[in-house]
Amino acid sequence: MNGFNLSRSIRTRQLLQVRRMRKITEFEPRIIAFTCNWCAYSAADIAGISRFHYPANVRNIKVMCTGMIDPGYILRAFERGADGVLVAGCEIGDCHYISGNIKAKERVERLKKLLHILGLEDERLRLEWIDAGDGRKFADTIENMAGKLKKLGPSPFKKEVKS
């Protein structure tokens, strides 16, 4: 015999499969949410005060307007381990700086194309307009986004940066 133990090899493979499955089911996506001070940030507050359920793995970064979000901030968020990024601002027509949200929309659309080339799925970057009082929409958006990211698994960008 060459010392090869078939049953031991099968057990090892089964253990590795179980570990991989556990990793997949335990995966909690990390979401960075850039939220406008005048609307979505307040909505996030209301969602918290109202105790609306949504995944806890969200970091809110308050900005004065979505128009000030440099695409580099979003890329940096992915580079630093985000599985998804949400940009949430005022409805079109309600921006306190007139056209900041329109600029944000254009930037996000352009950035999505770039992320696609880099191998990131579309669902990882999301843009939403959320009114200041709409805590329910904020919670639902995060919940929905986390569900989609869970299916996608960890960001491939994160893996490449770490290796």
Ligand code: FES
């Ligand atoms: S002030 Fe909210 S998006 Fe411009």
